Amino acid sequence: xxxxxxxxxxxxxxxxxxxxxxxxxxxxxxxxxxxxxxxxxxxxxxxxxxxxxxxxxxxxxxxxxxxxxxxxxxxxxxxxxxxxxxxxxxxxxxxxxxxxxxxxxxxxxxxxxxxxxxxxxxxxxxxxxxxxxxxxxxxxxxxxxxxxxxxxxxxxxxxxxxxxxxxxxxxxxxxxxxxxxxxxxxxxxxxxxxxxxxxxxxxxxxxxxxxxxxxxxxxxxxxxxxxxx
Numbered sequence: 001x002x003x004x005x006x007x008x009x010x011x012x013x014x015x016x017x018x019x020x021x022x023x024x025x026x027x028x029x030x031x032x033x034x035x036x037x038x039x040x041x042x043x044x045x046x047x048x049x050x051x052x053x054x055x056x057x058x059x060x061x062x063x064x065x066x067x068x069x070x071x072x073x074x075x076x077x078x079x080x081x082x083x084x085x086x087x088x089x090x091x092x093x094x095x096x097x098x099x100x101x102x103x104x105x106x107x108x109x110x111x112x113x114x115x116x117x118x119x120x121x122x123x124x125x126x127x128x129x130x131x132x133x134x135x136x137x138x139x140x141x142x143x144x145x146x147x148x149x150x151x152x153x154x155x156x157x158x159x160x161x162x163x164x165x166x167x168x169x170x171x172x173x174x175x176x177x178x179x180x181x182x183x184x185x186x187x188x189x190x191x192x193x194x195x196x197x198x199x200x201x202x203x204x205x206x207x208x209x210x211x212x213x214x215x216x217x218x219x220x221x222x223x224x225x226x227x228x229x
Contacts, residue, residue: 001211001229011175013186016194023200026226027189028182030058031066031198033144033171035185037120038066041167042140046071048117051107051134055092056083058226059122059144061201064092069197072118075110077103077127086224090199098127107134115139115162125150132158132166144169201225 015024038044050067054060055076067074068091075094076087084095096106107116115136121128124146131141132154141164146152159166174180192198205228206214214229 001208003208010181010183013183013190016190019190019194022202022205022228023193024190025228026058026200026202027193028186029171030226031062031189031193031200032182032185033169034059034063034066034120035189036171036174036180036182037142037144037167037169038063038070038118039185041142041169042118042120044070044072044118047073049073049075049111049136050118050120051075051077051116051131052087052092052120053077053127053131054122054145054147055087055095056224057122058201060087060120061090061225062198063120064090065198068092069192075107075116083224090201103130104133118142120144122147124148125152128152129154129158132164135159135162135164137162138164140165140167142167142169202228204228 015021044050044067050072052060052063052074055064056078064074064076064087074092076084076092077096077098078084078087079099081097084097088095094110096103115134117136117139119131119135119141121131121143122145125148128143129152135141193200203225204217211229214227218227
């Protein structure tokens with residue numbers, strides 16, 4: 001919450017001339033997280049099936065788009081029909097409203113009993129448990145949040161017989177403790193955004209003096225995409 005801040009040069013990248021500043025400001029956290037999780041951890045490939053939880057959030061929105069750019073088939077999961085419709089509009093192939101439908105049954109209906117190749121879980125709690133059941137043999141699950149603020153009672157039988165790989169991800173920890181240099185990935189995201197291949201959906205932009213309103217907007221879960229302060 002400052003106009004100026006001193007940071008490591010590893011955390012600074014230039015803004016391309018053909019990318020506006022607000023769109024650029026939306027890239028380093030949510031799209032970068034989605035990019036790292038799908039590209040570096042899950043190693044998502046063309047033709048694979050990916051399940052994205054919280055698909056109308058800023059991370060989920062970016063994940064849907066990045067997965068489609070990779071050539072994957074995307075199932076978007078969100079908590080309302082409005083959010084599911086928004087994710088479908090942004091490129092998802094299938095949508096599931098987990099508040100009204102059983103996600104596992106829907107996955108079986110779409111793909112049969114083989115499950116998906118990759119799950120990106122930005123919700124946590126019972127959804128992480130669900131993710132382990134939804135992923136198929138040799139699949140990858142990436143957990144990057146627990147906005148549900150609830151425990152995940154995991155049964156190892158849901159994943160070890162399928163040779164599933166589980167990744168945990170937290171961006172700040174990755175940079176500060178594990179030496180990740182995000183500059184090249186940020187530059188690639190900026191190039192994609194500047195070319196219009198990655199749509200940066202900014203739901204609202206608030207001046208610094210209205211930080212409280214920005215938090216209220218997010219706390220009310222009204223945003224579709226990124227909130228910029």
